[in-house]
Amino acid sequence: MPNSLDLDSSPQTTRVVVAMSGGVDSSVTAALLKAEGYDVVGVTLQLYDHGAATHRKGACCAGQDIYDARAVAERIGIPHYVLDYESRFKEAVIDRFAESYIAGETPVPCVECNMSIKFHDLLITARELGARVLATGHYVASRALASGGRGLYRAREEERDQSYFLFGTTREQLDIMRFPLGDRAKSETRELARKFGLAIADKHDSQDICFVPTGHYADVIERLKPGAAEAGEIVDLDGRVLGAHSGIIHFTIGQRRGLGVAASAPLYVVRLDADRRRVVVGPRDALRTSRIVLRDVNWIGEGSIGEALADERREVFVKVRSTRPPQAGWLRPANGGYEVELVDGEDGVSPGQACVFYDAGEGQARVLGGGFIKSAVAAAVSARPGVQHKAAIAAPT
Numbered sequence: 001m002p003n004s005l006d007l008d009s010s011p012q013t014t015r016v017v018v019a020m021s022g023g024v025d026s027s028v029t030a031a032l033l034k035a036e037g038y039d040v041v042g043v044t045l046q047l048y049d050h051g052a053a054t055h056r057k058g059a060c061c062a063g064q065d066i067y068d069a070r071a072v073a074e075r076i077g078i079p080h081y082v083l084d085y086e087s088r089f090k091e092a093v094i095d096r097f098a099e100s101y102i103a104g105e106t107p108v109p110c111v112e113c114n115m116s117i118k119f120h121d122l123l124i125t126a127r128e129l130g131a132r133v134l135a136t137g138h139y140v141a142s143r144a145l146a147s148g149g150r151g152l153y154r155a156r157e158e159e160r161d162q163s164y165f166l167f168g169t170t171r172e173q174l175d176i177m178r179f180p181l182g183d184r185a186k187s188e189t190r191e192l193a194r195k196f197g198l199a200i201a202d203k204h205d206s207q208d209i210c211f212v213p214t215g216h217y218a219d220v221i222e223r224l225k226p227g228a229a230e231a232g233e234i235v236d237l238d239g240r241v242l243g244a245h246s247g248i249i250h251f252t253i254g255q256r257r258g259l260g261v262a263a264s265a266p267l268y269v270v271r272l273d274a275d276r277r278r279v280v281v282g283p284r285d286a287l288r289t290s291r292i293v294l295r296d297v298n299w300i301g302e303g304s305i306g307e308a309l310a311d312e313r314r315e316v317f318v319k320v321r322s323t324r325p326p327q328a329g330w331l332r333p334a335n336g337g338y339e340v341e342l343v344d345g346e347d348g349v350s351p352g353q354a355c356v357f358y359d360a361g362e363g364q365a366r367v368l369g370g371g372f373i374k375s376a377v378a379a380a381v382s383a384r385p386g387v388q389h390k391a392a393i394a395a396p397t
Helices: 024-035 064-076 084-104 109-128 171-176 186-196 217-224
Strands: 013-017 039-046 080-084 131-137 140-144 148-156 233-236 241-245 268-273 278-282 287-301 316-319 327-334 338-346 352-357 366-378
Touching: 013 024, 013 148, 024 064, 024 131, 024 186, 039 064, 084 109, 084 217, 109 131, 109 171, 140 316, 148 171, 217 233, 241 287, 268 366
Parallel strands: 013 039, 013 131, 039 080, 233 278
Antiparallel strands: 140 148, 148 366, 233 241, 268 278, 287 338, 287 366, 316 327, 316 352, 327 338, 352 366
């Protein structure tokens, strides 16, 4: 059986901590590495317990999932530890999620969880347990670079790729992290689960926001932050009042349904003005964005981001949603920070979302880093002449 970790040490003398969520992907990761002879230790983080979510299909890191992880560990014969991270998760992820929505943003809590919990706190635990490697079941690849260190790459199956959620990983973390499933198909993973005799082989995949039991974000926010849903006005692009709302936390950029206002043509949420408690609506073309201003940028490409932008801008491919394919753009410094200009533009870009960069020279495969969206500038406002991106002629495939 081939070695999945790309290490220069013997599996028998190498301890690996596997982050086990109780799902099929992390379970197969643990079983696969155990079968290859590694000294595997399973660790599960209890992140929340919302009662109804305990046994809900698509949940993770709570209730039944902890029992499933423990059962897998027993089945494959590895030690297993459950760490109570509820208070840490609430502070670092759930509270920030609520605060972001109240501020009129659309947060991506899985990114925050990876940055603050799984790839930070759990790495510390792995070191304390004497592990050389922390392995996860994410569909993303880590590969050695000719220049030294390791690079982060998109998964083989595009529909399973999770690189969007891992852009905040640092170079130091990449050196000791491994993702054995990145070059495998999901069907292959489930087949391996059956081969290893794991009862969770056909278990449902976890959904992105694991701590929202009902799927209604506003319910969670109102419970965490009573009084957050303050009433306000729904206005058009010129500021004319069209109606009223019960709180901006009930709206997201690009939303069309449930606006509660009558109009001769379809209206969409174009902007959320948290300070004035206003929901700004307009026609679909008002959602078009070509320039995105970023904050908290993380760079894991070659050299420093300053060196990468020595020519003032760099060709990249960009994802502003996890479900969209990367599209052509330019990354450049701007006003002491960074911004991205999209060649073809994008609809419904919201502050708080992640903007992830991929290398235009490596088939859009290597992750260069990313940042959080601070603001988006309307396409008509941001259009400007410039050097043509090569993908403007040949669209990405």
